[in-house]
Amino acid sequence: MIATCLSYVIVLLDTSIVNVALEPVAMSLHSDISGLQWVVNAYTLTFASLLLSGGALCDRIGAKTVYLAGLLIFACASALCGLAPNLPVLVAARIGQGVGAALLVPCSLTLINRAFPVARQRASAIGVWAGCGGIAMAAGPLAGGLLIHLLGWRSIFLVNVPIALIGAWLTTRVDSVRADATDRQMDIAGQLLAIVALGASVAVLIEGAKLGWQVGMIRVGAVIALVAWIAFVLVETKRKQPMLPLHFFRSPVFSASAFASSVSGLVFYGLFFLLSLYFQSARGWSPLLTGLAFLPLTAMVAIGSFASGALNRAYGAQRLVCGGFLLYALGFAGLLALADNSPYWRIALCFPAVGFGAGVITPAATAALMTTVDKARAGVAAGVLNASRQTGSAFGVAIFGALMSAVQPLDTGIRVAVYLAIGLSLLGALVWRIALAVATRYVGSDAC
Template identity: 60%
Template sequence: MKNQSLSQRRVLAATSISYIVVILDTSIVNVALERISNALHTHISGLQWVVNAYTLAFACLLLSGGTLGDRWGARNIYLAGLALFTAASALCGFAPDLTILTIARVLQGVGAALLVPCSLTLINHAYPDPGERAVAFGVWASCGGAAMAAGPLVGGLLINMFGWRSIFLANVPIGLLGVWLTWRVARDKSEAQIRHLDLSGQLSLIVALGSLITVLIEGPVLGWQSLPILIGIAVSIASGGLFLVIESLRDQPMLPLSFFGNGLFSGSVVVTMVSALIFYGLVFMLSLYFQQVRNYSALQTGLSFLPLTAMVTFGSMISSRLTKKYGPRWPVAVALGLYATGFFGLLPVTADSPYWMIALPLPVIGLAAGLITPAATTALMGTVEKSRAGVAAGVQNSSRQTGASIGVAIFGALSVAIHPFNASMHTAMWIAAVISLAALLIWWLTAISNHR
């Protein structure tokens, strides 16, 4: 019994540590944008690739990460993912130019896509008791929430003391600690009923999302009617359609389209993607605003994000209680309303506005982001059988990373296409508010149809 308890603690410690660095890397890089721009001589489109290379690879491969864990053992794939993430972080830290940094960020995303679904499997195997398992998942998720909230501030402190490369190099000792802890965990057996890897579906998804993000980032630079952009649009549409056809014909698809026959499942995926799109798009745009318009240092930028990120953590803490009491419909609806209110509150902000004008709407947006994820997860997981819960969770996580990539691409494109920056930010806030209200309508309709 004592050995089992020790093994459980090792699994929880290893998976929580790795999840912290994975989530940190979705937000921490934003406070380094100005430093990276100056050091590697790049503009907004290059910075978009630095941010999006990670989330795009993460989103594209997340659904296959769990399948690989089933085939070759969750511990083995988790270790491979963590080792790759750690090595890629070192490469990011020593990258001599933008190309190498972008490639290294892609490798980080691949590593994250392998280790995140397998970390859930390891916790699931280590804690057979449902009550203990729920507590373990809560600890794991709380580590991710804390990492997202602390990301900008931690990044600002590291950059202020050691330079921008330190935000990547700091992952290395943490990653090595995670590898050491996982190495001491007993090997798990592969699943008796092995899911097949959907290679053609995976490839078509990579092409579809990759070409879409490329079009959104490079469109303002090359021109929306230029031949490369028109080809990119065609490739994205064709490969996206091909992906849907492949998934509809597969016996074991990486994305079971039958899930979307349930309105509540579809609504949960939509609001998860929209939340990530507008939240991470805002973080990217505000990072540029703080650093390039207001000339804040990395540390000042990190501190300026505290009203936003602190409320994300608070929202996550109360969301489960609200969902348990009222069901997921009302918390998600309120959160989307709060999103719209917060973005409308940012409309009057200009280059010369006092900081309090920015700080007042940020907690509202942060609270909305914190409320949505647990509530939407509860709604989504309640629509599928327990045997398919892992696949459903993968779909939701993938939609979140996809939304983040699209959000950074769209908000960045607005920054390039519309001048001055205040005008592009004003347009982005309008778009975010309208998208929030549209998502609210979709959510309400899907939630009502399911309630009936």
């Protein structure tokens, strides 16, 4: 339990902690906004694109072996991040962290399932595991700001090394877990096409804002992304054991859950990136002060995550996810005050709505999604949901960073970004409500 919780803490910590280091990294390694977007997205993109293959490796090789490999890869990549002499090395090391994270998350759930065979104990263990992730998410900006204040920006990566090594030592004490599905085939073609499609799409968004949308290289990148996405869908329809089982999306609840998680990740992490740059660049705040400023936001994410189960039982997934997206829209509307250089307290008043909405959406969408698939396919389905959220996060950083670069002056760019977040939040609520209404009417899904 301790080993799996430690890994999940560092995996989620590195999705948020790096945001408070953006300004110190930019000054130390002489980076612009597009470079900072790559620092954030190199990790998120790799994590998203390899997550499903990580689950397949877990099935083929065994959870303990793959889990140990993930911890050691994450530790080595974190050390390289902390020692990186320039931006390209830092981005490459962040890719290594993403590889490690993609191996850790699916294997950690498998290890928990084996360690707690009794259903009630297993549910409690998974709750503890998820709660540790929520705490890590909440504490990330503040812990990062404190570490940077005391030891510099490199410390936020180096701190992962002893934690990962302790987790690896603990994992060696766990009984070996044999693979259940040794005959499961790796979808190499689908995996490569997913990497190309995601990477090219995000690269076009990031570099297009910097170089210009009419540049030949950007147009070629857009064509590559489009061709890769089409080829990926075609390959996945032909494979007997695809990385992404497209037949899952025939269920309106499954499709809506994946869409909701993707939109939630996009608007939350996109605006998190924007706010981090705004506080540090526009207002000149230190990483520690930036971390403190995010506390009303991230604390409510953790509270929303813990409260989601009870709220779901009381009101149902349909109302809960819609309510979460409406809280998003309400909170984002208040963030229009950013463009007017308003005092911090006016901005902080909007954070609880955004944070609580983020906390309740993903668990409720996950619970709804899991009712649509057989237990034997639950791991793959959960992997699809996590990959959707991480993909949305990567696109969010790319899109909102591009708006900050391309739309000037800054207050206009902020307004455009906030209006986009509001529109996407309302769209998420509408799609969710329609999909579950269709499922209720024609299928009678319990998810509602």
